[in-house]
Amino acid sequence: MVELFIILLLISLNGLFALSELAIASARQTRLKALASENRPGARRALALAANPGRFLSAVQIGITLISIVNGAYSGETFGKDTGELLAAAGIPHNIAEPIGYGAVLLLVTYVSVIVGELVPKSVALRNPEIIACAVAPFMAEFARLAGPVVWFLDTSTKLIFRAMGQPTGRAVRVTEEELHTLIAEAETAGVIEEGERKAAIGTIIVGVCLDCLAIICDGLFHAVFLAKQIGEVE
Numbered sequence: 001m002v003e004l005f006i007i008l009l010l011i012s013l014n015g016l017f018a019l020s021e022l023a024i025a026s027a028r029q030t031r032l033k034a035l036a037s038e039n040r041p042g043a044r045r046a047l048a049l050a051a052n053p054g055r056f057l058s059a060v061q062i063g064i065t066l067i068s069i070v071n072g073a074y075s076g077e078t079f080g081k082d083t084g085e086l087l088a089a090a091g092i093p094h095n096i097a098e099p100i101g102y103g104a105v106l107l108l109v110t111y112v113s114v115i116v117g118e119l120v121p122k123s124v125a126l127r128n129p130e131i132i133a134c135a136v137a138p139f140m141a142e143f144a145r146l147a148g149p150v151v152w153f154l155d156t157s158t159k160l161i162f163r164a165m166g167q168p169t170g171r172a173v174r175v176t177e178e179e180l181h182t183l184i185a186e187a188e189t190a191g192v193i194e195e196g197e198r199k200a201a202i203g204t205i206i207v208g209v210c211l212d213c214l215a216i217i218c219d220g221l222f223h224a225v226f227l228a229k230q231i232g233e234v235e
Helices: 002-026 031-037 043-051 053-089 094-127 129-146 148-164 177-189 195-205 212-235
Strands: none
Touching: 002 043, 002 053, 002 094, 002 129, 031 043, 031 129, 043 053, 043 129, 053 094, 053 129, 053 148, 094 129, 129 148
């Protein structure tokens, strides 16, 4: 019973890393900044992790890889032999019963790991990434600190490969016209801008604005929409 609990605990830890990875990676920085301005616990740490994705993703990969190795070895060693003996008792030749037993255990553990340790946590993370990112950020920041040397080595190796490919190593912020249209529509719905102002804003987009300006506009506009929605919920 204790062995089964350990395996489930390892799968749950894997799920925590998967949840953290997708929540922080998909969280909008504009909303994280709004939460940080409201002194939401974990928001500033989530922003710090999102600002350095290479270091954060390296920490996540270390955790997931270690858990997968330990879980596979432990589950196979703990239940593989017993399963093989059960198959041998059922009439399967002993020389093939044991390998089948180990394989069956690893297959079952892999299946549970994919469902409970990957798909379910990632689906949960997509539903409210910013709030979840704030919740998991303190743990992930501390883990990244403890695994600092290995994280640095993996992050540096990744950046070297990007440079060799001629790709930027930083996180680029791109705002498309469709995203700005959507954001302006949300602002109108929230009462931040009037209908006439929406038409003027769309006209500005058609004329053309530099990407840096669009990013600044989106940041301020999303912050205003977020605050308007918060006020609406309070009322």
